[in-house]
Amino acid sequence: MDTFLQQLVNGLTAGSVYAVVALGYTMVYGIIQLINFAHGEVVMIGAMVAFTVINALAPAGLPPLAVVLVGTACAIPVCMLVGYAMERLAYRPLRGAPRLAPLITAIGVSILLQHLAMLVWSRNVLAFPQIIRSTSYALGGALITNVQIAIIAVCIALMSGLALLVYRTQLGTAMRATAQNPHVAGLMGVDVNRVIAATFVIGAALGAVAGVLFGTYYGLAQYTMGSILGLKAFSAAVLGGIGNIPGAMLGGVLLGVVEALGAGYIGDLSDLCAYGWIADFMGEQCDGGGHFILFGSNYQDVFAFLVLILVLVFRPSGLLGERVGDRA
């Protein structure tokens, strides 16, 4: 039971980060039907900028939390700028083009950003400064660290903040209008270009925070970290129904939990020696408490994509993705 609870805590933490990154994918898709594959790289740049700032400030003797906050505060505007530049320079000129053109451009932007980051921050795995001392608290048999609590709290705050923005403000209304029909929204006096740019910038700001959270949690940053994280967040967005904001949140958390539980239990479940008749069949392999494990925990990353495939087969529009008309 302790183990199960612990896996759940781990999964929730990783899932919250996925959810925040997934929001960036889903918002952009909702509004212009573009899968912005460069979003993972924005997250990476957020982590890298924070890495540099935190490293520079760490010896100054400021309180650790303040240093991390300053790092985040520097990462957010940089990522917003990257998000804006990306939209203005790469995607806006292709607004009327066939859908494949911006998609391939997105992959190009992703490669470009990755290699720019490599030039600036080197190819090495960077050790994210661990200035926040991690303290563990017992939670009914599971241990939860202060960093994990902070990550979950920040993610919930960001998600509710975004929900407020989209459903309660004028900008949010404009975003939803543009998502429904950009032409009509334009005729109604919505500045469509500004709304789309704002969507990119907000998504990038969320990505920056996710990057800092990721770096603080795992203690490392690297120029390639955006690709697998981005891919998983994208899966989470599709899982929840791409274009749907609550869907991305649900998808992210669900993906994190499925991944943690999957990696934690697949080894035991696929141990052929645990099943009577197969064990007899395996003979020597299983004698004296032996094991013959078909799928080890290295299949962790496979789960994210397995879930994605299953959802696409049985529910192509995602878990919450039925209201196609109301993407935002």
Place this chain on the structure above:
Amino acid sequence: MNNVKLGIALIAAAVALAGCGEQKPPVKAEQTKIAPAAAGIEVRIGHVGPLTGGIAHLGKDNENGARLAVEEANAAGIKIDGKEVKFVFLAEDDQADPKTGTTVAQKLVDANVAGVVGHLNSGTSIPASPIYAQAGIPVISGSATNPKLTEQGFKSQFRVVGRDDQQGPAIASYLATTKKPKLVAVIDDATAYGEGIANEVEKTLKAVKVKVLPREKGTDKTTDWKAVLTKLRGRRPDAVFYGGMDATGGPLLKQGRELGIKAVFSFGDGACTDKMTELAGDAAEGMLCSQAGIPPQAADKKFLEAYKKRFNVDPILYAPFTYDAANLLIAAMQKANSADPKIYLPELQKIDFTGATGKIAFDDKGDRKDAEMTIFTIKGGKLGPIAIVKGGKTMTYEEFIKGGQ
């Protein structure tokens, strides 16, 4: 009308170009044939290691070692067959990827290298080795420790570093005798290297009646080990061994301590670097790890000074070995008085050489005879050697240094 003219001109140009293309290679071949007579011979030595990706720092370190040897040989004005030799150093990046490894191996073969130092990883060295063997080009790895590399029967394959089946037993027996664990968890990163060393550790532990949990696996890109570690925590092992690199080992150690696992963490050479303290922070304190061979700081003083002077950094891990590997190639060429792989290969097989890492001689598989293994620990945030294992015997590092000098 104009279009027709243009078309004809284009065709003419194309024919001319094609003609040039066909004629070029013979010209080039003649040039290289004539050139040696005029200004000595040019001998190409290749080096392969990952210069991009998670372990690029180790790849650069290896490359620097070999580069230093080649530069020194050029400065010394070595003569082979009466002619002055200019060694040309070709450094390639295999990205620690088996596929890229074979591509760059073929590239070096096509570039007519006389010998190769590398590759860094076992995972890239093993698939690349048949390519070199087929071309008859001697290749010496300074860091690939998977036993399989020299078990394939290729006469041109060597290594100057110990094998996992020597390194694994060394760390495992040290663990078993000093920490006396009852139950050990073994994890690997599903690469040829990680799995190889983890298998050897498991075998050695089982031989001395230590119980080993079913193997857990990650990948060489895993950053989240919590699922695996949480599962292990429930089984309460006294020690954990991880076969993998520092980029994944650091997070593993950090997350293990966060989950409250009190076991001793031990690693192979891939995670036996200072990077562990950066990546794992305080959690790295007290971890054990092994390196095949002797620590870089125990290498020849002359090498250490030359390296520092040339590259402005200290060697990280295997630079002394790649330095020796490149020197071995050059020494064998000098002995055979030829840079032709077919002629100098027999000299390499029976060489007796004293390099920056001590005496080097090869057995009939191409492995180094009597390779030493070093056990390290992290204390006060610093990685330091604590014991040397040689031929199944353990002695403390201080004893070894005293005995050697």
